[in-house]
Amino acid sequence: MGKFGKKNKVSENIPTSALPDIIFMLLFFFMVTTVLRDQEILVEQKIPQATQLQKLQKKTLISYIFIGKPKNTALYGTEPRVQANDALLNTPDIVQWVNQERDLLPESDRGLITISMKADRDVKMGPISDVQTELREADARRILYASTGKVNKD
Amino acid sequence: MARKKNRMSTEVNAGSMADIAFLLLIFFLVTTTIASDKGILNILPPKLDPDNPPPKIDLNERNIYTILLNANDQLLVEGEFRDNPDGLDEDIKAFILNFGAPDEEGAALYNTLPASLKALSAKLPESSDDPGEAVVSIKTDRGTSYDKYLEVFDLAKKAYFDIYAARVNLSTDEYRALTGKNDAEVSLQDKGKEGIPMAISIAEPNKIGGN
Numbered sequence: 204m205g206k207f208g209k210k211n212k213v214s215e216n217i218p219t220s221a222l223p224d225i226i227f228m229l230l231f232f233f234m235v236t237t238v239l240r241d242q243e244i245l246v247e248q249k250i251p252q253a254t255q256l257q258k259l260q261k262k263t264l265i266s267y268i269f270i271g272k273p274k275n276t277a278l279y280g281t282e283p284r285v286q287a288n289d290a291l292l293n294t295p296d297i298v299q300w301v302n303q304e305r306d307l308l309p310e311s312d313r314g315l316i317t318i319s320m321k322a323d324r325d326v327k328m329g330p331i332s333d334v335q336t337e338l339r340e341a342d343a344r345r346i347l348y349a350s351t352g353k354v355n356k357d
Numbered sequence: 358m359a360r361k362k363n364r365m366s367t368e369v370n371a372g373s374m375a376d377i378a379f380l381l382l383i384f385f386l387v388t389t390t391i392a393s394d395k396g397i398l399n400i401l402p403p404k405l406d407p408d409n410p411p412p413k414i415d416l417n418e419r420n421i422y423t424i425l426l427n428a429n430d431q432l433l434v435e436g437e438f439r440d441n442p443d444g445l446d447e448d449i450k451a452f453i454l455n456f457g458a459p460d461e462e463g464a465a466l467y468n469t470l471p472a473s474l475k476a477l478s479a480k481l482p483e484s485s486d487d488p489g490e491a492v493v494s495i496k497t498d499r500g501t502s503y504d505k506y507l508e509v510f511d512l513a514k515k516a517y518f519d520i521y522a523a524r525v526n527l528s529t530d531e532y533r534a535l536t537g538k539n540d541a542e543v544s545l546q547d548k549g550k551e552g553i554p555m556a557i558s559i560a561e562p563n564k565i566g567g568n
Binding site for chain 2: 215251253254255256257258259260262265317319320322323324325326327328329331332335338339340342344345346347348349350351352
């Protein structure tokens with residue numbers, strides 16, 4: 204710089220030493236004020252492990268349903284509940300929810316709707332099979348038991 | 358730029374850009390969750406129509422591989438108690454590929470199998486007739502834990518995927534990774550499945566140990 208700066212009367216540099224602080228302030232501002240549009244999971248989710256995982260080609264076809272013990276046991280009790288979107292559902296409402304989800308898909312894909320069941324590993328088969336019965340009722344028969352990969356024992 | 362009579366510098370110090378990027382990165386790392394959309398695919402049977410009950414198909418008992426899981430997560434496989442599900446996938450494979458009394462199609466299918474799968478065929482009269490007939494049935498109680506059920510279901514799936522993969526000379530993981538996004542993958546998938554339908558039946562749970 205000094206090479207070219209022949210007639211500099213004013214200093215060229217903007218002081219940037221305070222920039223990190225400014226960014227920090229911005230960061231904290233956003234951290235405090237924003238809420239990400241991410242579903243708040245109201246039920247416990249300890250996803251079971253499995254080995255035979257498959258990935259679906261089209262993510263848009265997947266709708267998520269969460270099953271587990273409510274986190275807020277004072278409000279919702281300790282029995283496993285079903286959550287879809289942002290609210291807890293009663294089992295009979297699942298059909299309606301599936302139909303809503305299906306209506307969001309393009310018409311050609313409606314038959315291929317896949318329900319990803321994110322069930323807590325401590326849930327018993329009773330609630331699971333109730334949900335499955337409802338899904339059959341709603342004719343959403345492709346389900347994906349969400350699970351995480353397991354390292355082979357051998 | 359260099360030779361003009363700059364009074365003010367036109368550059369903004371970019372030295373801290375890296376820090377800014379790092380901060381943003383950490384911010385997103387902390388606040389977002391990675392959506393995992395992996396899982397075990399299962400196709401449920403169609404809903405029961407009371408006016409139009411499904412045709413009753415008589416299957417010989419030998420063609421059904423019954424796996425019972427009770428409310429204490431204990432396993433009863435083909436009438437025998439099992440301590441743990443280890444090795445269940447191998448037993449299911451042996452059951453599917455038994456070829457006890459294959460019909461013409463079954464015999465033709467047998468001839469197309471690679472040697473590694475032929476070796477599994479014990480041709481026992483009390484096990485399945487041929488892969489087209491064989492059904493793996495998993496029945497649980499309402500009190501069975503989901504974790505255990507998924508473990509067993511996983512093994513049943515593994516048995517089938519192992520067979521499919523062996524038929525197309527892939528490893529099981531490679532076969533499962535096929536998504537059918539192009540014709541080559543679809544043909545591989547079909548070749549693996551051909552004649553051996555994945556027949557895993559999930560029975561309605563018993564009302565024991567749950568509500």
